[in-house]
Amino acid sequence: MKCPICKHGDTKPGYASITLERGDATLVFKHVPATICDNCGEEFISEEITGSLLERAGRAAAEGVRVDVREYQAA
Ligand SMILES: [Zn+2]
Structure with a gap:
């Protein structure tokens, strides 16, 4: 899909x-499945x-x- 933020990039799974x-508490989750714009880098x-x-x-x-820093794993 077209990125709704910058209107130029295409979003790709990542x-x-x-x-x-x-x-x-401050939690950081790594490797969270996201859709990422290849132009502005916005993560959805x-x-x-x-x-x-x-x-x-x-x-x-x-x-x-x-x-804490944790790996995201789909349940
Ligand atoms: Zn974008």
């Missing part, structure tokens, strides 16, 4: 690193994956995790 902050994450990341970040925060 992987992104996503950082989430929940309270005191599906709602399903975003929901999964938020849930994991919330769980980590509840466990007292402060800073």
